[in-house]
Amino acid sequence: MFEELLEDVAQTNGLREVNTWVKLAAGLSALVLCLLSTGYAGPLFIALVLSAAVLILARVDFRTYAELYLVPLWFALMSAIVIVLISGGEHPFWIWNPLPFLSLSVSRESINTGFFILCRVIGSMSALLFIALTTPMTDLFVVMRKCGIPDFVIDLAMIIYRTIFFLMDQVQQIYRAQVMRLGYSGWRESINTFSMLCGAAFITSWDAGDDLIRAMDARCYDGKFALLGENRPVELRPLAALIAFVVVGSLAVAVSQGMMLL
Amino acid sequence: MSHIVLEARDVRYRYPRGREAICGISFHFRRGEKIALVGPNGAGKSTLLQMFNGMIRPDSGMMLFDNVPVQYDTASLRQLRKRVGFVLQNPDRQIIAPTVYQDVAFGPTNLGYDEAAVKEAVATALRHVGLVGFERRPPHQLSGGEKKRVAIAGVLAMDPDVLVFDEPTSGLDPSGSEDLMELLDELNQEGKTIVISTHDVELAYPWAERAILLADGRIIREDVPDVAFGNPKYVRMAHLSVPTLLELSSELGKRGFAIPERKPRSVLDMVHIIESHLHGSCSHAAPGTITVCNVDEAETSAIPPWVKARPGIVVGAMGTRAKQCAAQEQIALEFTYGVIDKCILRALRGQDSLILTTGSMVGRVAARVEAYCKESGNTISVAGLDPANQPPPQGR
Numbered sequence: 298m299f300e301e302l303l304e305d306v307a308q309t310n311g312l313r314e315v316n317t318w319v320k321l322a323a324g325l326s327a328l329v330l331c332l333l334s335t336g337y338a339g340p341l342f343i344a345l346v347l348s349a350a351v352l353i354l355a356r357v358d359f360r361t362y363a364e365l366y367l368v369p370l371w372f373a374l375m376s377a378i379v380i381v382l383i384s385g386g387e388h389p390f391w392i393w394n395p396l397p398f399l400s401l402s403v404s405r406e407s408i409n410t411g412f413f414i415l416c417r418v419i420g421s422m423s424a425l426l427f428i429a430l431t432t433p434m435t436d437l438f439v440v441m442r443k444c445g446i447p448d449f450v451i452d453l454a455m456i457i458y459r460t461i462f463f464l465m466d467q468v469q470q471i472y473r474a475q476v477m478r479l480g481y482s483g484w485r486e487s488i489n490t491f492s493m494l495c496g497a498a499f500i501t502s503w504d505a506g507d508d509l510i511r512a513m514d515a516r517c518y519d520g521k522f523a524l525l526g527e528n529r530p531v532e533l534r535p536l537a538a539l540i541a542f543v544v545v546g547s548l549a550v551a552v553s554q555g556m557m558l559l
Numbered sequence: 560m561s562h563i564v565l566e567a568r569d570v571r572y573r574y575p576r577g578r579e580a581i582c583g584i585s586f587h588f589r590r591g592e593k594i595a596l597v598g599p600n601g602a603g604k605s606t607l608l609q610m611f612n613g614m615i616r617p618d619s620g621m622m623l624f625d626n627v628p629v630q631y632d633t634a635s636l637r638q639l640r641k642r643v644g645f646v647l648q649n650p651d652r653q654i655i656a657p658t659v660y661q662d663v664a665f666g667p668t669n670l671g672y673d674e675a676a677v678k679e680a681v682a683t684a685l686r687h688v689g690l691v692g693f694e695r696r697p698p699h700q701l702s703g704g705e706k707k708r709v710a711i712a713g714v715l716a717m718d719p720d721v722l723v724f725d726e727p728t729s730g731l732d733p734s735g736s737e738d739l740m741e742l743l744d745e746l747n748q749e750g751k752t753i754v755i756s757t758h759d760v761e762l763a764y765p766w767a768e769r770a771i772l773l774a775d776g777r778i779i780r781e782d783v784p785d786v787a788f789g790n791p792k793y794v795r796m797a798h799l800s801v802p803t804l805l806e807l808s809s810e811l812g813k814r815g816f817a818i819p820e821r822k823p824r825s826v827l828d829m830v831h832i833i834e835s836h837l838h839g840s841c842s843h844a845a846p847g848t849i850t851v852c853n854v855d856e857a858e859t860s861a862i863p864p865w866v867k868a869r870p871g872i873v874v875g876a877m878g879t880r881a882k883q884c885a886a887q888e889q890i891a892l893e894f895t896y897g898v899i900d901k902c903i904l905r906a907l908r909g910q911d912s913l914i915l916t917t918g919s920m921v922g923r924v925a926a927r928v929e930a931y932c933k934e935s936g937n938t939i940s941v942a943g944l945d946p947a948n949q950p951p952p953q954g955r
Contacts, residue, residue: 308697435658435697458657462699466651508652515612515645516666516713517637522656523664523677525694 336556340420570620598773644719689879
């Protein structure tokens with residue numbers, strides 16, 4: 298239940314009451330800085346600052362954060378290793394030609410490139426996780442409307458958001474009922490039971506859709522959906538922190554421009 | 560007699576390719592009444608309820624709102640649905656929006672209120688159900704009782720005259736159910752007509768002013784609860800059971816206890832019957848005093864010292880806001896439901912009590928105590944809370 302976990306963390310995080318625009322500005326500017334940087338130190342610095350913010354200011358549990366971080370990190374690490382092996386370079390430390398058309402090597406240049414890309418991924422990931430963990434979806438709907446996304450898209454998104462949790466709950470209940478009656482005991486049974494789970498989930502969602510329309514009708518639905526606007530003021534301290542972060546981050550990126558590991 | 564707000568004249572309804580769900584039902588609700596539709600599963604309760612706000616159109620017969628036949632065009636239905644609020648059995652199915660604020664604001668927004676009016680309506684509704692501060696919470700993080708309250712707030716925000724609840728206490732724990740029934744009483748005190756459907760006779764019996772027993776799409780009996788539930792024949796026909804209090808009183812009656820004309824509706828009534836049988840009367844040497852405090856008006860910070868100065872006093876809270884106030888001032892509550900009756904019971908044993916309550920409920924305390932005193936011949940005094948008041952001398 299990954300989505301639920303992420304959203305639940307976001308709903309209860311320590312920076313929940315900070316103005317959404319400030320948080321978004323911090324995350325997005327970090328993302329842009331990571332993409333602009335050509336040295337490895339800038340993104341690493343940004344990752345460090347944002348991780349500290351998530352762990353200390355937003356008071357996200359360390360284990361949760363580490364788990365969220367590790368999944369994409371493994372992926373990034375493997376990609377970086379592949380880049381190191383195939384990108385070649387002028388100062389090779391090690392070359393191996395297993396096949397006539399394939400040459401694997403580790404060189405100074407390739408290590409620099411791989412490490413730089415890995416750092417960039419870490420920096421960008423921190424920025425995205427910062428947004429995901431501090432800004433719940435419900436606040437993003439407000440931003441979406443401000444950004445001029447058509448109303449029907451937002452309304453749909455909101456209904457989907459609401460329904461996901463309801464459906465997930467239903468599926469979990471059906472699944473539990475199946476497991477209790479040994480539904481997944483063998484390979485054949487598993488397939489059979491899973492098909493029943495899908496069928497039951499479909500019927501449940503159909504039913505829920507019917508009820509949704511009825512519930513909306515009963516409250517005079519007329520194509521309008523309220524949104525609770527952003528009423529949390531931009532406070533001085535978060536704003537100062539944001540400005541300081543952008544200035545120091547830009548400096549770090551500027552100073553480390555072109556910086557290589559080897 | 561106040562005027563009729565909702566009326567059905569020989570309505571019939573058959574589900575497509577199904578059996579007849581409603582077979583010729585006629586009734587009327589008066590403004591400000593508390594009505595319970597009681598019947599077993601599949602009796603047609605939900606179908607009937609959905610006719611009240613035009614979700615289901617009867618095949619024949621007529622529904623009237625405010626003595627005007629219900630029209631089924633879009634504009635009239637909107638008008639009807641604004642005035643008849645409907646709370647579904649499963650709040651998960653009723654809550655549409657991703658946050659509490661948005662869900663409660665759904666009705667007012669669609670009624671075309673401007674933003675300030677929507678905010679105002681939402682704030683009022685949330686205060687009513689005691690969910691102030693929940694605006695930004697997503698519904699899936701709330702407990703069952705809280706979800707139910709959100710669903711009710713969503714309907715309240717449209718300020719309907721009639722509130723229809725389908726199985727209001729299903730899925731709630733006993734204390735949640737009691738809280739909810741009290742919220743219904745509070746709304747009724749403000750002049751709203753309340754209709755609930757239930758198969759819980761113990762719940763409906765003390766609460767309702769009128770009970771309608773349904774079975775197989777027909778009305779079996781429509782009367783005040785002690786008559787409707789008191790006849791084992793009707794109760795059996797409706798697949799229900801006789802409420803414990805009624806059964807007990809009829810058994811006591813057969814054993815020579817004097818059962819008054821008005822059947823016991825509460826433990827208090829029952830105690831009165833038993834005590835007057837045992838002692839000949841039920842006069843008590845020195846009944847305690849019931850103090851009433853309106854938390855909307857009183858200086859709430861003065862309550863804890865007032866309570867502290869009177870050791871042994873019991874405190875009860877009626878209504879959501881009173882309970883919140885008690886939590887805020889850290890006052891330990893002895894009673895949170897059925898408060899007036901319980902305080903009268905304590906008073907009869909010579910104990911003093913304090914009732915925290917709000918606005919319209921203050922008058923209700925006095926009225927209930929007065930009615931009881933008149934009936935039983937006791938005298939229990941009801942006083943307003945005056946923080947400046949010195950505590951009474953100890954060892955009374």
